[in-house]
Amino acid sequence: MKVLKKKIKPIIGKALQHYGLEIENYEDLIQDPRDRSVCDLCIPCFSLAKVLKENPVKIAENISKKINEFSNEDIEVKSLNGYVNFSSNPKWLANKLFLENYEFFENVDKKNILIEHTSANPNGPFHVGRARNAILGDCLVRLNRDLGNEVIAEYYVDDMGKQVGILSWAIENISVDEVERILKNNQIDDLNPMWKNKEDHIRVRWYQAANIIRKDNQKIENELTDIINKSEEGDEEVLTKFNNAFQPILDGMLETLSKLGINYDSFTNESQFIIDGSVNKIMKDLENSELYGEAENGAKYLELAEKGVSGKSTKFFFRRGDGSSLYATRDLAYHQWKWKKAEKLINVLGEDHRLQSKQVSVALNELKIKPPDVVFYAFIKLPEGKMSTRKGNVVFMDDLIFExxxxxxxxxxxxxxxxxxxxxxxxxxxxxxxxxxxxxxxxxPEKGFTFKWDxxxxxxxxxxxxxxxxxxxxxxxxxxxxxxxxxxxxxxxxxxxxxxxxxxxxxxxxxxxxxxxxxxxxxxxxxxxxxxxxxxxxxxxxxxxxxxxxxxxxxxxxxxxxxxxxxxxxxxxxxxxxxxxxxx
RNA sequence: GGGCGCAUAGUGUAGUGGAUAUCACGCUGGCCUUCUAAGCCGGCAACCGGGGUUCGAAUCCCCGUGUGCCCGCCA
CATH class of the missing domain: 1.10.730.10 (Isoleucyl-tRNA Synthetase; Domain 1)
Structure with missing residues (x-):
């Protein structure tokens, strides 16, 4: 209770002085009680007992006595079991609220914050697992705003690379009938008639079908590689094509989120950092790092074995052999850009991004860029196992909301x-x-749970x-x-x-x-x-x-x-x- | 093989090194002539195992066990 803490702080200081105790940051002694019916705040005297070589019960009694000499009836101070217990007089509280018009968060240092959340690949409708990100992120936005912070809610749109590439290719190359045939043969459910006009539910079927037929099909793989490469070089025509493929899906996804009261202030496209050249600049800068290394085919990486990364591979690749960038490299440029918008950054990420995020942090440090705060959340499982958009093993948020x-x-x-x-x-x-x-x-957030309808x-x-x-x-x-x-x-x-x-x-x-x-x-x-x-x-x-x-x-x-x-x-x-x- | 999370009543969960471990479902016993009973009051029931640090450990450290995630020139 901040109002009470502010009131008792100087009094406690005085009381401790009389006791001959000069403790720096003595307000850290003040704690919340375990049981709030006992008091509002307390000081456990066990640590003082060590310094004073006295019985904590006795110390609590003495301090309480001293504090009572200095304070008035606004607060009640009692000692119990080695604790000094403080209770606020409810009349005093009522007076603060109704006659003195006490304001919350008056002396809080307000900040500009950018919270990046959701940023899900625009390749299909939200399932419950992916939505945990949006719900957490949106709540952090709201909590920060309640405190008085200025917050930008930001969605990072993956508008290039493999995921949207597959989607775009599928829409261009597979017919409706073929999609339905492929999905049927692979035991993927029919489109729920309820969502037959919702593009995220419609187009995800192309994504799923393409993922099935591209296995063991070199011709498709070659075509995919071609357009994906082009997108990563910032090819305008391909990026426009990609955009046309995913935008209706993204709109559908955002419609779902808006049903949950989730909205964004800005959307930033990943390709932006290719086009403006910042990714290239970053790749050059990273070569100056002491961690820098190069593979036989010219691929470039940072060696992170000394930075607490271990496992089968300790290398963080930021440039392919062909000179193109990777998702994480673009993420570095993105962070550089984000710091121009706010003085604090928060990312909401699934626990599968823990290693990636660590690599990005180390790389940012090498670039003398501050890493963001990251909130990780564990996945929501289904009783049958992990949710996967690609495999169609999901509970759609739209269905959950309807139910x-x-x-x-x-x-x-x-x-x-x-x-x-x-x-x-x-x-x-x-x-x-x-x-x-x-x-x-x-x-x-860090605790996973199994989704149950009930x-x-x-x-x-x-x-x-x-x-x-x-x-x-x-x-x-x-x-x-x-x-x-x-x-x-x-x-x-x-x-x-x-x-x-x-x-x-x-x-x-x-x-x-x-x-x-x-x-x-x-x-x-x-x-x-x-x-x-x-x-x-x-x-x-x-x-x-x-x-x-x-x-x-x-x-x-x-x-x-x-x-x-x-x-x-x-x-x-x-x-x-x-x-x-x-x-x- | 290695790394990183997580483990609390039958179930799901809270918990900042400190007092009698939170809340809910469940089971159980009460409360509508009364400002909305989607509410209120009572009872039952838990800190994964073993060491260590400490005056004091659910909390910190170590060793196990279980479980999830990751270890791609994918995103």
Missing amino acids: AEEIALKLLSERKIKIEEIEKLKIAKAVASSAIRFNILKVS DALSFDSDSAPFIMYSHARSCSINEKVKRLGLKDELLELSEIEINNSISKLLRTMFRYEEAIEKSVSENKPNHFCYYMLELSTAYNLFYRDCPIINDSKINLFNYKVSEYSRKLLFRGCNALGIIPLESM
């Missing part, structure tokens, strides 16, 4: 509350998208609808109060009446700042997910115990607390990409 909407609609029709049909559809869409996002976000579609108490529901309740109360015609009255200090539920809610609200900061500094949205569940739970408790309207009379203080919660729930929902409905 989730169906379930939400069904639940809505079972509710007692009366809602119009159009409204129902809107609610179902919001619930579906929010629930899907949340169920992926709440799991720590889990992905869960609307249980640790899901987005739970949070949305608390928010909707607070909106409903606000509506009712407004209908009763409350004038904008100022709260008097004497009206502040605290009970356990209000106290708990106020304390939880004041943890909003560090909840966001922790998620942002560690690039882990799951932390903030759990905070929002706590906030919702605290609001639900308050809702049960603290009536706001009684016989058409309004309890002004309770109303203010509810309103502040409503705004905070709304804000937190946006930070996660959950849609805060006013009724559901």
